[in-house]
Amino acid sequence: MKVGYYPGCSLHKVAKEYNKSTYRIAERLGLEMEEIKDWNCCGALEVQAGNPLAAKGIVARNLALAEEQNFDLLTAVCPACAYQLINVNRMMIEEKQKAAEINSLMDNKNYTPGSVKPMHFLQVLRDKVGLEKIKELILPDNPLAGRKGVSYYGCFCVRPGDIIQFEDPDNPTFMDDLINVVGAETPHFPMKTKCCGATQLLVAKPTVETLTGNIIVNAKEVGAEFIVVACQMCALALDGQQKQAIKRVGGGDFSIPVLYFSQLLGIGMGLSYKSLGLGSNYVSPKKLMKPVKA
Amino acid sequence: MIFMAIQTFNLNTADLNFKNEVVAEEGGEHLKKCFQCSSCTLTCPVSDAGLDLNPRNIIRQVLVGMRKEVLESKAIWQGVGGYECTDRCPQNVRFTEIVEALRRIAVRESKNKDKNKRIRLSKEGKLKHSFDKRFSESVWLWGRTWEPEMIGRYLMYGRGLPFGALAGFRYVSMMLGMFLKFKIEFFPPWNSKARREVRAIYKKAKKKEQEINA
Ligand code: SF4
Numbered sequence: 001m002k003v004g005y006y007p008g009c010s011l012h013k014v015a016k017e018y019n020k021s022t023y024r025i026a027e028r029l030g031l032e033m034e035e036i037k038d039w040n041c042c043g044a045l046e047v048q049a050g051n052p053l054a055a056k057g058i059v060a061r062n063l064a065l066a067e068e069q070n071f072d073l074l075t076a077v078c079p080a081c082a083y084q085l086i087n088v089n090r091m092m093i094e095e096k097q098k099a100a101e102i103n104s105l106m107d108n109k110n111y112t113p114g115s116v117k118p119m120h121f122l123q124v125l126r127d128k129v130g131l132e133k134i135k136e137l138i139l140p141d142n143p144l145a146g147r148k149g150v151s152y153y154g155c156f157c158v159r160p161g162d163i164i165q166f167e168d169p170d171n172p173t174f175m176d177d178l179i180n181v182v183g184a185e186t187p188h189f190p191m192k193t194k195c196c197g198a199t200q201l202l203v204a205k206p207t208v209e210t211l212t213g214n215i216i217v218n219a220k221e222v223g224a225e226f227i228v229v230a231c232q233m234c235a236l237a238l239d240g241q242q243k244q245a246i247k248r249v250g251g252g253d254f255s256i257p258v259l260y261f262s263q264l265l266g267i268g269m270g271l272s273y274k275s276l277g278l279g280s281n282y283v284s285p286k287k288l289m290k291p292v293k294a
Numbered sequence: 295m296i297f298m299a300i301q302t303f304n305l306n307t308a309d310l311n312f313k314n315e316v317v318a319e320e321g322g323e324h325l326k327k328c329f330q331c332s333s334c335t336l337t338c339p340v341s342d343a344g345l346d347l348n349p350r351n352i353i354r355q356v357l358v359g360m361r362k363e364v365l366e367s368k369a370i371w372q373g374v375g376g377y378e379c380t381d382r383c384p385q386n387v388r389f390t391e392i393v394e395a396l397r398r399i400a401v402r403e404s405k406n407k408d409k410n411k412r413i414r415l416s417k418e419g420k421l422k423h424s425f426d427k428r429f430s431e432s433v434w435l436w437g438r439t440w441e442p443e444m445i446g447r448y449l450m451y452g453r454g455l456p457f458g459a460l461a462g463f464r465y466v467s468m469m470l471g472m473f474l475k476f477k478i479e480f481f482p483p484w485n486s487k488a489r490r491e492v493r494a495i496y497k498k499a500k501k502k503e504q505e506i507n508a
Contacts, residue, residue, distance in 0.1 A: 009440075009483075013477055013479040014472070014477050038488045040489075040491070048394070049397060050401075051503065053499040053503055054496045057498070061492070101502075104498070160380045160390075194339050204374075204421075207340065240468055240471055240472070241468065280476075282471055
């Protein structure tokens with residue numbers, strides 16, 4: 001199946017391991033994933049704060065590019081990008097006038113609302129690939145089998161529920177399913193959808209550290225050996241800032257590896273440490289790589 | 295225990311048109327549907343962490359017309375955009391978007407020519423606004439963000455070189471980590487086609503907004 005891939009700014013360098021591992025598992029699952037050419041930034045929430053109209057315009061340009069390059073399905077692994085693509089697409093379908101206004105911003109492009117279906121890569125895995133197919137590729141003796149892991153969704157993967165329309169925003173379960181498929185257990189994790197605040201990392205660091213610290217400490221309390229995320233900003237906060245965050249909330253001395261769901265599946269499929277970019281994670285996941293003693 | 299005099303708001307000085315101003319702003323349309331159930335505040339992680347932000351309270355303040363108090367508060371700048379309040383609200387008030395609208399009004403009013411009406415942004419507000427602006431400029435410059443340029447300029451802005459570098463100290467561990475993992479992009483992203491078209495969109499959008507405001 002042909003899938004258009006919108007990487008977004010952070011995926012090329014700041015979260016290169018996410019990019020790499022996503023490509024690897026897409027290849028394994030038989031998806032022909034291709035980056036859309038000449039893409040631009042989706043503006044995240046920051047451009048929208050100052051110039052809301054321009055923010056819609058630059059997102060629409062990406063949608064128009066995907067349409068031009070004949071992709072029906074457009075996927076992003078950054079939840080903020082996915083949210084922007086889904087939101088603008090929905091807005092243009094629902095409000096004809098708005099669609100015309102947004103289209104008039106672009107010089108030589110025109111986006112037909114609804115011709116591309118943007119979704120997060122998790123949703124592609126769930127709806128287009130299916131859990132069964134993933135299960136077939138997982139090795140039963142992979143190093144994560146028998147461990148305990150929690151999934152952390154954060155905000156944009158599932159919220160705002162009426163726009164994303166992916167999973168139950170209060171208790172999403174697909175990432176838990178993925179962890180179970182790999183053979184690990186999923187203890188109940190109350191902080192699953194609490195926001196980590198990572199987008200404000202440069203603006204209000206203490207706040208973000210408190211929010212993140214609470215999440216990490218809670219994960220530890222329920223007995224998790226690793227945390228699975230689907231967002232490079234969550235990873236930046238939970239992984240990159242882990243030490244400071246735990247210190248801020250007085251959580252004690254420990255560290256928990258944070259994996260992307262693509263890395264989780266990659267480990268389950270027996271892909272190599274290097275090809276999944278696991279060396280680039282801040283908290284080294286090396287201690288997860290030995291099989292659990294029976 | 296110290297007893298402080300409670301600062302009360304004199305309702306006679308309320309700006310009764312403030313709510314309409316917010317409703318007219320993009321994202322503020324649902325403001326008047328709020329029935330003060332407080333679900334938003336209870337689910338808000340920022341309130342939970344003990345900060346000033348209290349979504350229900352802010353909505354009430356807007357409805358009552360406490361214009362200056364709301365726009366100058368630091369609370370409206372503390373929201374982290376997690377959409378929890380938006381999602382749990384039984385009345386679909388969409389507080390995350392309301393806060394964005396309030397921020398936009400605050401920024402606009404901080405440049406008001408009339409001195410008596412001018413709003414003074416709180417420190418939090420200045421920081422956040424500066425960050426948003428640098429982000430947006432970075433997109434304009436390269437067609438997508440280039441983090442070293444954006445973050446560097448954010449830290450320098452209004453501080454000058456030595457102080458900017460000092461402000462960066464807080465993030466030293468973060469940056470060092472990125473550096474060691476080869477996660478910093480040393481060269482600017484170069485895609486002239488994307489850049490040209492993004493600039494065109496910015497230009498047209500700006501023109502349109504001016505038309506609407508004029
Ligand atoms: S949850 Fe909605 S209706 Fe309830 S107080 Fe908050 S904004 Fe108002």
